[in-house]
Amino acid sequence: MLPPFTVTRAAVAQIVALGGAVHIGLGSGGCCGTVYAYAVLENPAEASGAALFGCPGAWLLVAPEALDVLTGSTLDYSARIRPPRFRVLRNPRTEHVCPCRRSFGTAWPGAGSASCRSYEPMPWDAEFEPPQRWVKQTGWRRASAEGER
Incomplete structure (x- = not known):
């Protein structure tokens, strides 16, 4: 079954590279108040209640609240941007979107937001080190091995 949104070849290739199953949900945060939350799953059955979509060689699991927001958009992955990441493009259901495409909901507050x-x-990317200026601005620190921040 195909999702009600477009998934680019680059996104499918990244899901396959990550092990074949990625979950998309929503969370609080970011400049505009709501962020897309991605997680790699060992077993697609781990995401109870999520819609399960098969892409060639990959599984995409989408939480119900994320499915409503993603309908009509495009899920992409880019290794050329920093950090490399999934991103949602051309989403007709989100009026206000942060320029980095990571958050949506309320009007973008402008550059320099502490919630940037x-x-x-990405949660699985241990190699990318954000710029120190941004780390200082946001107070960000890498999640510990237990997944706490």
Whole structure:
């Protein structure tokens, strides 16, 4: 079954590279108040209640609240931007979007926001180090091995 949004070849290739199953949910945060939350799953059955979509060689699991927001948009992955990440493009259901495409909801407050997520690495990316200026501005620190921040 295909999702009600477009998934680019680059996004499918990244899901396959990550092990074949990625979950998309929503969380609080970012410049505009709501962020897309991504997680790699060992077993697609781990995401109870999520819609399960099969892409060639990959599983995409989408939380119900994220499915409503993502409908009609495009899920992409880019290794050329820093940090490399999934991003949602051309989303007709989100009026206010942060320029980095990581958060949506309320009007963008402008550059320098302490809630900025533009340089936050994907949860599985241990190699990318955000710029020190951004780390100081946001107070960000890498999640510990237990997943706490």
